[in-house]
Amino acid sequence: MDQSETLAPSRADPAADAPLNVMISKLSRRASLTPADMDAIQALPVSVRTLESATYLVREGDPPDMCSVLISGFVYRQKSTGNGDRQIMGVHIPGDLLDLHNLYLDLADHSVQMLTRGDVGFITRARMQALMAERPNVARALMIDLMCDASILREGVLNIGRRNSRTRLAHLLCEVAMRLEAQGLAGEGGYELPMTQEQLADALALTPVHVNRTLKSLADDGLITRSKRQVTFPDYERLREVGDFNPRYLHLQHQRTGALAE
Amino acid sequence: MDQSETLAPSRADPAADAPLNVMISKLSRRASLTPADMDAIQALPVSVRTLESATYLVREGDPPDMCSVLISGFVYRQKSTGNGDRQIMGVHIPGDLLDLHNLYLDLADHSVQMLTRGDVGFITRARMQALMAERPNVARALMIDLMCDASILREGVLNIGRRNSRTRLAHLLCEVAMRLEAQGLAGEGGYELPMTQEQLADALALTPVHVNRTLKSLADDGLITRSKRQVTFPDYERLREVGDFNPRYLHLQHQRTGALAE
DNA sequence: CGTACGTTTGATCTTTCTCAATAATGGTGG
DNA sequence: CCACCATTATTGAGAAAGATCAAACGTACG
Numbered sequence: 001m002d003q004s005e006t007l008a009p010s011r012a013d014p015a016a017d018a019p020l021n022v023m024i025s026k027l028s029r030r031a032s033l034t035p036a037d038m039d040a041i042q043a044l045p046v047s048v049r050t051l052e053s054a055t056y057l058v059r060e061g062d063p064p065d066m067c068s069v070l071i072s073g074f075v076y077r078q079k080s081t082g083n084g085d086r087q088i089m090g091v092h093i094p095g096d097l098l099d100l101h102n103l104y105l106d107l108a109d110h111s112v113q114m115l116t117r118g119d120v121g122f123i124t125r126a127r128m129q130a131l132m133a134e135r136p137n138v139a140r141a142l143m144i145d146l147m148c149d150a151s152i153l154r155e156g157v158l159n160i161g162r163r164n165s166r167t168r169l170a171h172l173l174c175e176v177a178m179r180l181e182a183q184g185l186a187g188e189g190g191y192e193l194p195m196t197q198e199q200l201a202d203a204l205a206l207t208p209v210h211v212n213r214t215l216k217s218l219a220d221d222g223l224i225t226r227s228k229r230q231v232t233f234p235d236y237e238r239l240r241e242v243g244d245f246n247p248r249y250l251h252l253q254h255q256r257t258g259a260l261a262e
Numbered sequence: 263m264d265q266s267e268t269l270a271p272s273r274a275d276p277a278a279d280a281p282l283n284v285m286i287s288k289l290s291r292r293a294s295l296t297p298a299d300m301d302a303i304q305a306l307p308v309s310v311r312t313l314e315s316a317t318y319l320v321r322e323g324d325p326p327d328m329c330s331v332l333i334s335g336f337v338y339r340q341k342s343t344g345n346g347d348r349q350i351m352g353v354h355i356p357g358d359l360l361d362l363h364n365l366y367l368d369l370a371d372h373s374v375q376m377l378t379r380g381d382v383g384f385i386t387r388a389r390m391q392a393l394m395a396e397r398p399n400v401a402r403a404l405m406i407d408l409m410c411d412a413s414i415l416r417e418g419v420l421n422i423g424r425r426n427s428r429t430r431l432a433h434l435l436c437e438v439a440m441r442l443e444a445q446g447l448a449g450e451g452g453y454e455l456p457m458t459q460e461q462l463a464d465a466l467a468l469t470p471v472h473v474n475r476t477l478k479s480l481a482d483d484g485l486i487t488r489s490k491r492q493v494t495f496p497d498y499e500r501l502r503e504v505g506d507f508n509p510r511y512l513h514l515q516h517q518r519t520g521a522l523a524e
Numbered sequence: 525c526g527t528a529c530g531t532t533t534g535a536t537c538t539t540t541c542t543c544a545a546t547a548a549t550g551g552t553g554g
Numbered sequence: 555c556c557a558c559c560a561t562t563a564t565t566g567a568g569a570a571a572g573a574t575c576a577a578a579c580g581t582a583c584g
Contacts (some may be wrong), residue, residue, distance in 0.1 A: 471540090
């Protein structure tokens, strides 16, 4: 497999040498990949670009041609109502596949946008489809990833639909904490969440003003500490309770997903 | 492929002879299946059972072993918060695959339950996985189905998160109308929606009382007519506007999804 | 050091919820 | 077919969570 589409990696950045490592490590967490599978992924012609905050990766209504993988930074997906109200449907962290959704669909049904500056690896749809055809095991891993994304989305529906602002916010904080931790990017003690309160509001289906008050209420109760965008959890256990957070839906434990299972 | 697990079809019911026809017709709408693909699906050992309203197909936390296809009736998927509040994440109509979600996951992250009495075809996970391995084209069709489900879910997040009760309800009515129509089960003029107002409330993240009032408000404005569970739309176009309904997210037009595309 | 963006706070308003009671409706056994 | 029971639908009155409007305060960055 040629690497002709790969941009010359800058020697300074370790991720640039093997930009898809972070994705492999994510997929491996929930599905077993053989060394050959991993090699096949590594061999994928990937073009890595550094994108500024707020850059669109996919715009609702566009015909998607690429598949992308987040290498560093944060991304969110989003869609808007007819009168312009925005809803953020999910936040992505390094390792996440960003638009597997569009792999077989004509037109993007939602937008994907950089939340911070970061590096994104682009792979053509055709390449990705070819990989899946050649390596059913990789195809399975990708499907599992897709299914887990859907599960996270379902929890999001529950969160927005049936929990009050405090619980809702606490739940989001716990989810991001656990996902970052699973990816080896943060501990349970806290992390930097690079979202403005307005973005948090759009993710939680609240108002920025109300997010501010809810944040304050959590802080007043000693459940979180904030300085700038850094959030720390003095008592993660209690925050989990307040956030009604049961991580089952993240499917971070895998048992049946072995390479040759069933 | 043997049919040993297939229950003896009752000659009275046309669906019983080829229970998976409805699923084939649904998959074909968004992905091209070859005659051989269709035969392979038809040959799947499927056990059809008639289930009473409210029967669970999958319960949150269970290890799922089957894949199921809705043949007749309605189904919904649902999950609950720690304090028992329920959120309905989606409603399914005949032809829908009900738990492809669980095909590779250990434990169900949500429950799937009969909304009405109906027939469900069960296929073992192992069989389904084998089919996907043998027929990449079918695997692709199933992935597309999964992706469309996810798209519907995203619109659900937007609907619940960012639209008021009137728009939200109108949107749901439009969506079900269009999905039923696409499946050849109803016209745009109206249909029977077998949901109680309490279930509607759980689907829309509202209160039953408020659903009742919102329904009344739509009826007062001549946007819908109700008798029992039958809903009719005197002016579908206007209802679509009120419901901010743009059917793109249903991905009912397919262009790139041909059997040998790309 | 000024401008733009983000945060914080107060006051008030609206949508939706809650509680409660009554009226239909549907199904069941006699 | 009727009376009864359980479920569902409808309506009213009051409460509450969260939204809206508006202003002030911080902070980062050119």
